[in-house]
Amino acid sequence: MRRVFPVLVLFVALGASAGCGIGGAREAHPDALVGKITHNGQPMKSVAIFVIGPAGETAGGTTNEEGVYTIPSPPKGKLKFRLISPGSGKPRFPVKYTLPNNDLSFEYTDGKQTYDMDLK
Secondary structure (H helix, E strand, C coil), rough: CCHHHHHHHHHHHHHHHHCCEEECCHHCCCCEEEEEEEEEEECCCCCEEECCCCCCEEEEECCCCCEEEEEEEEECCCEEEEEEEECCCCCCCHHHCCCCCCEEEECCCCEEEEEEEEEE
């Protein structure tokens, strides 16, 4: 997983620059996982979000100013999540969400599905 992580960061950066996962794109992709990430009710902007599928497949996106993300064509099955806070230093949300085995998960089947997260 350590070798894959830098590639994931690059993937999200390239996806964000192409418009994937940015700015209210909830309607942009027919097969997508969309949602909003908040912490104590406040939107978490510029958070990189990675999903890991049951066979180790990955996909990702970035939250916009309102905390909204889009992950186009996520892997099917039970997804695990890993969040990366922007910049260096302490995350603006609990550190446990930056670790690969946190308590965030979602069963993605197909089409457009919504998974909102309020980090506590």
